[in-house]
Amino acid sequence: xTMSESRPVIKPASKPxxxxxxxxxxxxxxxxxxFILQFVLPAYHHxxxxxxxxLASYAMGYNILFGYTGLLxxxxxMFFAAGMYGMGLPMAHLGWTPEPALVAGFVVGIxxxxxxxxxxxxxxxxxxxxxxxxxxxxxxLTILYFGEWTRGDEGFVIQQAERVMAxxxxxxxxxxYNAALILFSLCLIFTLKLVHSxxxxxxxxxxxxxxxxxxxxYDVHFHKWMAxxxxxxxxALAGAAYALLFGYAGATFAxxxxxxxxxxxxLLGGAGTALGPFIGTLFMFYLIDLxxxxxxxxxxxxxxxxxLLTLFLPQGLVGELRRRMxxxxx
Amino acid sequence: xxxxxxxxxxxxxxxxxxxxxIAVDQVDFAVPRGEIRAxxxxxxxxxxxxxxxxxxxxxxxxxxxxxxxxxxxxxxxxKRIRQGIAxxxxxxxxxxxxxxxxxxxxxxxxxxxxxxxxxxNSIDEALHRVGLEDRMHQMAGDLSYGHQRxxxxxxxxxxxxxxxxxxxxxxxxxxxxxxxxxTLIRELGGDMTILLIxxxxxxxxxxxxxxxxxNLGKVLATGTPDEISAxxxxxxxxxxxxxx
Numbered sequence: 001x002t003m004s005e006s007r008p009v010i011k012p013a014s015k016p017x018x019x020x021x022x023x024x025x026x027x028x029x030x031x032x033x034x035f036i037l038q039f040v041l042p043a044y045h046h047x048x049x050x051x052x053x054x055l056a057s058y059a060m061g062y063n064i065l066f067g068y069t070g071l072l073x074x075x076x077x078m079f080f081a082a083g084m085y086g087m088g089l090p091m092a093h094l095g096w097t098p099e100p101a102l103v104a105g106f107v108v109g110i111x112x113x114x115x116x117x118x119x120x121x122x123x124x125x126x127x128x129x130x131x132x133x134x135x136x137x138x139x140x141l142t143i144l145y146f147g148e149w150t151r152g153d154e155g156f157v158i159q160q161a162e163r164v165m166a167x168x169x170x171x172x173x174x175x176x177y178n179a180a181l182i183l184f185s186l187c188l189i190f191t192l193k194l195v196h197s198x199x200x201x202x203x204x205x206x207x208x209x210x211x212x213x214x215x216x217x218y219d220v221h222f223h224k225w226m227a228x229x230x231x232x233x234x235x236a237l238a239g240a241a242y243a244l245l246f247g248y249a250g251a252t253f254a255x256x257x258x259x260x261x262x263x264x265x266x267l268l269g270g271a272g273t274a275l276g277p278f279i280g281t282l283f284m285f286y287l288i289d290l291x292x293x294x295x296x297x298x299x300x301x302x303x304x305x306x307x308l309l310t311l312f313l314p315q316g317l318v319g320e321l322r323r324r325m326x327x328x329x330x
Numbered sequence: 331x332x333x334x335x336x337x338x339x340x341x342x343x344x345x346x347x348x349x350x351x352i353a354v355d356q357v358d359f360a361v362p363r364g365e366i367r368a369x370x371x372x373x374x375x376x377x378x379x380x381x382x383x384x385x386x387x388x389x390x391x392x393x394x395x396x397x398x399x400x401x402x403x404x405x406x407x408x409k410r411i412r413q414g415i416a417x418x419x420x421x422x423x424x425x426x427x428x429x430x431x432x433x434x435x436x437x438x439x440x441x442x443x444x445x446x447x448x449x450x451n452s453i454d455e456a457l458h459r460v461g462l463e464d465r466m467h468q469m470a471g472d473l474s475y476g477h478q479r480x481x482x483x484x485x486x487x488x489x490x491x492x493x494x495x496x497x498x499x500x501x502x503x504x505x506x507x508x509x510x511x512x513t514l515i516r517e518l519g520g521d522m523t524i525l526l527i528x529x530x531x532x533x534x535x536x537x538x539x540x541x542x543x544x545n546l547g548k549v550l551a552t553g554t555p556d557e558i559s560a561x562x563x564x565x566x567x568x569x570x571x572x573x574x
Contacts (some may be wrong), residue, residue, distance in 0.1 A: 198439055203437050205425060212423045215387060216437050216485070217411035 015243040019328040022197050023106040026329070027192060027274060031185045050177045052278075052285050053184040054242050055265070060187045061234030061278030062262035067271035068195060070207030073138030074129045074259050075116070076235050081143065081254035083236025085150065088143045088249035092156055093149060098165040102240055109236020110229060118229030133259070155250025163247060173297040177243045184242050184278070187234055189272045194230070195330050203227055206317065207272070235262070268309055270316030274330055281319050337396070338363040339384060339415075339493055340524045342449075344393030344545075346379050352442055355380040355547035359481055363492075365517065367523045368538035368557060370531075370558075371546070372567060376547040377527045381495050384525070385417040386410040397493070416491035418482040420498045420527070426471025430481055433470050437485035454490035476503045483511075487518060487573065494518065495525045500533050513538050535559070543567070 010246075039044060047279070058080055065071050086108025090096040096104070120131045143154045160171045168175045194200040204221050205213040215221045243249040252258070262277070269280025287305055292298035313320045322329040340360035346353045354376040361367045367561040384395060384408030393402045402410055411417070422548050425433050434453045441452035442449040457463040460480040465473070470481055479502060486494055500508050509529065515537045518524060529536050534541060534555065543550040543557045551558060558564055 089464060119548075124540055201432075201436065201439075208425045208427060211387075212419070212425065213383065214407050214421070214434070215411065215417050215423075217408050217489070219406075219408050 001047065003136065010016070022328045023274075023330045025194060026326075029189055030275065033179070033189065034181055038181075040173065042302055043173065046173060047176060048285065048330035050173070050245065052281050053180040054238055054245060055285070056266065056278040056281040057183050057187040057241070058235050058238035059262045059265040059269070059281050060191055060274075061231050061236075061238060063231075063266045063271065063274075064203075064225050064234065065231035066195065066263065067266055067273070067276065068200065068207060069203045069224060069231075071224060071227065072129050072262070072263070073120075073132040073228075073231075074256075075120075075134075075139075076262055077130030077254050077256065077258035078116065078136040078139040079109060079113055079131075079232035079235035080239035080242075080258060081139060081251075082232075083109045084243045084249045084253055085143065086155070086235070086236065086238035088158060088243045089149060090177075091162060092249075096168070098163060098244055102165075102244065105240030106237060107200040109233040109240075113236070117225050117232065119230065121224055122292075133256070136254070136256070136259055140251060140256075143254050144249045150249075153208075153251045155248055155252070156186075156247070158234075158243060158247045160247065163244060165244070170171045170245055170284045171247060172275065176246065179245060180241070186276075187238075188274060190234070192330060199223070199226070204272075206215070247257025264306065266316075268306070268316055270319030270322070273316070273318040273322060276316050276318040283317065336362045338349045338365075339525075340396045341384070342394045342396075342397060344380070344383060345391045346376075346383060346388060347391045352547050354383065355447065357424065357544075357547075357549055359542065359549065361525065363523055365539045366519045366526065366537055368534040368541045369527055369544060370525045370528065370534060370541060371539065371550070375544040376495055376545050380419070381497060381525060381527060385415050385495055387417070401541055403447070411489070414492035415495065416486040416489045416493070418497060418499060421503075422475065422478045422482060424478055424481055424485070425538045426469065426472045428470060429467050430457060430470050430473075430484075431466040433481060434466075434485055434488045438490075439513050452488055452490075456484040459487060460484045461510065476507050479503060480507070480511075483514070491522055493525065494524045497527045498529060499526070500528065500559035508533060528560040 037049065040284055041049065047086060047207050049061055061079070062076050065073055083105040087101045087105030090104050091098070091101045106210050116132070118133050120128055121136065123131050133276070143150045149223065160169070163170045168179070170176050172180055206220055206223055210220055239253065242253070267280065267282035268283055269275030269278065284302070288301050291301035295301070318329065338362050342358055344354060345356050357380060369381065371377050379388055383390050384415040386405060389405060394401060397410065397413065397415065399435050399515070402413070425436065434456050435449070438452050438456070439449055442452070454463060455465050460483055462477060462480055462484060465483060470478065473481065479499060483496070483499060486496070500511055503511060512533055512561055515526070526534070526537065538555055540552060540556055542552045543558060543564050550567055551561050553561065
């Protein structure tokens, strides 16, 4: 959405277009920086950044629903795990190669988010939070119940030899980094395209004023449902990629904790900004990483930082940046 | 009253109950195409509930609503809007964190397919008609209350509706703005049917072809402005026995 008012109007159509382009160039530039970083970063941070990009893709999925559509889900771990197990289980038990397994994770993600969305969207507000939380708990318990196949909490390892996709061994750091970067870029560009589309504008309109949006002639329920599906499927893709790149699937990723994480990342980075989820994930990852090197009470430090940020930067890091310097940022 | 072929919107025994409260009670109502119809009545008469049912915001408890000769009773609100009904809220309901232009864009973009130029023109035209074209890049939330009401009306007319429902549009407007509004409604009256819920009797008398008076959820009277102002029942409902 355009936010500036002082720039001269040349012709009506040109203003939003320039802002859209600025935003696009900025984000493509960031992808370029991330590509170059792999050649300069030490091994430890190189590995961290690969992980952060996958988790940020998860957060970007969450952001589609929470940041742009205004629906707060407390059950996204269910979608993350749907992709993780949708991909991991056929690999572990049916001997599938990564390519079809990844497609399976994607399809399971669509199916789970479409059906959960269909049911959960009969509620709104606080009830929607509770219902998504309950569905996710049911999903978590289901994974534990079928421990014979899922190995429950303990989880299962996807062997290095199986993680070869299109000739690339994804357990190799460089391949893993670039695979994570491809996923991250796809999710980021998808988000930007979505936000600038008419469909995305209606999602934002629903966030801003749902009743008005319906009374302007939009099928609000359909738009919300599609937002759940896009959001859940992106989360599922991130879950599948996580298992594939890091060789492990476990029930922890379906727990409440993993539903709360993307909410925190998005809030910290800036809800409703394309870049916010990445910045939030990066920030939180290193906050915990650094503080745990000083003290075992690292969650205390992380918690304090969160409280301070929420108090003084309620729009998140990128949200604040947009407000102060870059009004064209989407 | 006009015959069925020229009727634009009509209801037959439409009712709405909220628990034990009967807000609208078996209302028969008919407006021919192109008419400006004012709906008046004391607070709590059921005016907003009634027009809410016409546009689909509120479901009917019983009865039938016809629009353009078709039964739209079961149609969800967004589909009625796309068939040509526009609605402005009694309590201003705009997108405060979006620009005026983006507000109107949302109102009208579905009408234009991929024709961006036509869309831009219709946005400019709607804002021009209410005199807000100079402010189109401002945040809507920064406008004064009166200007927000005008933005609502701009959003309504940008949809080029066949039927425009305005729920207390002049509430909070300055006198000069009200005069402009009356002119605007008269201009629009040629192109579309207008339903106007209004408390300001000067506005009603200056714009309405016909007036329907609601009281306690029922139609008390329907007639021209002159007939209504001479109607003794209406005077009693409005002013109470002692003043009548």
